Amino acid sequence: MDSTRRRADAADNRARIIQAARAAIADADEIKLNGIAKQAGVGQGTLYRHFPTREDLLVEVYREDVGELVAAAPALLAEHDPLTALARWFDRVVEYARIKRGVFAAIEASVWRDLSAHSLGPIGDALTLLLDAGKGGGVIRSDADARDVILLLGYLTRLEQDEWDARARHLLDVILDGLRPRADLA
Known part of the structure; x- marks a missing residue:
């Protein structure tokens, strides 16, 4: 995979993580990162790379x-x-x-x-x-x-x-x- 495609994938992952987090904040009393990663369709490692x-x-x-x-x-x-x-x-x-x-x-x-x-x-x-x-x-x-x-x-x-x-x-x-x-x- 070329670097341009990797950057695009990373940006898409980041956007999905933020969207899933926004939904979790609005809908839940407790915010669980593993649930956000699952909802965003990424692994926990991907989530933590973007947001330590x-x-x-x-x-x-x-x-x-x-x-x-x-x-x-x-x-x-x-x-x-x-x-x-x-x-x-x-x-x-x-x-x-x-x-x-x-x-x-x-x-x-x-x-x-x-x-x-x-x-x-x-x-x-x-x-x-x-x-x-x-x-x-x-x-x-x-x-x-x-x-x-x-x-x-x-x-x-x-x-x-x-x-x-x-x-x-x-x-x-x-x-x-x-x-x-x-x-x-x-």
């Missing part, structure tokens, strides 16, 4: 999710009006927060502080892009900023698993309603 520790794998899942969330903001604005784009971005935040909740529960405190620092800047930038577009269109109140929304979104990580489906999207609707302009603030 459980934390390494969880960190990569988290980083990829942050990247996807950030990239979604301009793409959504290109397809939708600002308020709809923000609402659709919030839909993605629900899934991101479910993964984040699982990752933070599984990673040591010192590692999650580094992850938070990594994500708040890019997520804040993406959120500012969405909020500014809404402010420019008159559909987002002028006194709201990304930090306000990030603080409110942080409460998603406090939801218990058994109340997730009933409350997560409802809370985002409450946040979205609170971001709309009010006559008494105009």
Whole structure:
């Protein structure tokens, strides 16, 4: 097998491992690496070559999710009006927060502080892009900023698993309603 094919196979294996880990985080209370390797269709040696520790794998899942969330903001604005784009971005935040909740529960405190620092800047930038577009269109109140929304979104990580489906999207609707302009603030 030539080196280009080996690199492509390695990249495919890595992507399948991350996808299997993402599913395991969302669906299980305990994250077992042997189960992730099996679900990804790779051996444990392959998993450990890509991710020497459980934390390494969880960190990569988290980083990829942050990247996807950030990239979604301009793409959504290109397809939708600002308020709809923000609402659709919030839909993605629900899934991101479910993964984040699982990752933070599984990673040591010192590692999650580094992850938070990594994500708040890019997520804040993406959120500012969405909020500014809404402010420019008159559909987002002028006194709201990304930090306000990030603080409110942080409460998603406090939801218990058994109340997730009933409350997560409802809370985002409450946040979205609170971001709309009010006559008494105009």
